[in-house]
Amino acid sequence: MEQATAVQPARPATGAPPRRRLADRDGLLAWLFLLPSFVYVIALVGVPFVLAIGFAFSDVTAGDPSFDWAGLDAFRRAFDDPVFWQSLRNTLVITVISMVLIVLLGKILANILLADFRGKWIVRFLILLPWTTPVALSTVSWLWLLDSIFSPIDWVLRQLGLLEANMYWLGRPTLAMVSVIAVHVWRLVPLAAVIVLAGLIAIPKDIDEAARVDGAGFWRRMFEVTIPLTLPVIAVAALFGAIFTFTDMAVVYVLTRGGPTNSTQVLASWAFARGIEGGDVAQGAAIAIFLFPLLLAAAILILQAVRRMQVM
């Protein structure tokens, strides 16, 4: 009893007892706090998601938005167009090549950022630029960098005597693909580096020091200590790189518009071209659905990698 009275005076004198009831019921509060976000996300992510799948089996167009069941018509229209298959192939090629390069360069960049040197802040700032700048704007820089006449890359090659006229980076199918991949790698390597860096910092220092005392050199420590320990983080970096590559359409849209003659078209940009610019919403939805299996696989793998990190 004495204890209870001792606690009493500590309460604010003005605190009205009825108010405490609602504001203290954790179970109810937990729901009340979560509900607004939950409703927002269900209404504007969940519903559109279901709708997107529904559209793929409909005959919805921009001009006639009434929903009628059309079975697999939209898929048939999409499959009959060779550009769809080209887009699917391009999406896979761009994603796989970009992912490998993003992880390799991201790991190297993370090691650079981990080292201690003067002017680190400015280097970090410059390295983050490609990732933090809105994609559409940084791609405009590349558009000019790869210009058919005034590209400075061509100028350097001409000065070195390696080139007579111009490369026409965005005008030739293979070079255009190389350009798109280069921009994706360039803009996502900083993200991968930051993710890997977070993993490197989390490794306890004594493990590395123990290996050093035991006489392991830089490369041995790198391949037998650091990389095995950071493998889950590297996997997360790779999967994020992949997701941001294959779901993006800004790079292709600004750089090549899918050209020359659809040779750099990807699923996202083709869905946009059909669904918004062409007004065939159903076909656009049918094309976009093919992003989903890739996405699901990546998401599940990320989850597994994160679980493994927690086990350690």
Place this chain on the structure above:
Amino acid sequence: MAEVVTTEADAEQLRRRYARRHRFSRVGVYLAAVLAALLAAGPFLWSTITALKLNGDLYDATNNPFVFNEPATLDHVVFLFQDTAFPTFLWNTLWVGVLVVTITLLFGLPAAYSLARLDRPWSGPMGIALFFVYLVPPTLLFLSLTRIVVALGLQDSTWSLVLIYPTITIPICTWLLIGFLKGIPKDIEEQAMVDGYSRVGALVRTILPLLFPGIVAVIVFAFTITASEFIYALAFISPSSEKVVSTGVPTELIRGDVFFWQSLQASNIIIALPIALVFTMFLGRFVSGFTMGAVKG
């Protein structure tokens, strides 16, 4: 005695060898850092040079593109602000960003507190679900969302972005906030509740002030996402006066075959530098937030 001298000489030799190796690796680190910075920032450097060039200098394929062959000029930057819709884009991006950030915090803060602290059986799976929602890309949803925006009468209006962008920012920012909340010891609000505050009172008076650095980081993060988004802005809005920077610059400053290259590059730099600057300042905080969010608390 002789032995001691040789070991001292050996020690000196070893020290010198290590010093040399050390210098070598120092030079290596600096070289690698400069090279990485150049590769990353190269296109922006090129943009900066371009933005300040006279037409006669720029459009001469024989000129060295990396130096000013004729005097530099600010004409094209002035043109960007006076004769293009760029200030409108900038203003639209700004107010959309401010509103989206506000909505994000209003919805995300309570949600994060609920998931991080009011331990329910569903808190864990909900947190993971939130993360998956962030992974659902705009490319999958833009067609159906366009129909919804049209049905709501918001097509061709910047308000459509205020409505839709929180679907991207709420999940990811809640995730970040959960991470920051896990970094604050539970004892603090428990002590406040022992002292007589209600759960909500403890949240407002003790947790919110401590969470402030995290909230600032979330504001920066949400604003950056908003400014960078491209597909929704492109799909929902076509009139120039309603566009934001990310769509306005690449679609409106290129008229047919006429590219206002210097102004385009100037706008790019004007947007890129401040965002990267703020982001660099907050990088450590973002990393700790995301890392903590993934840790069981």
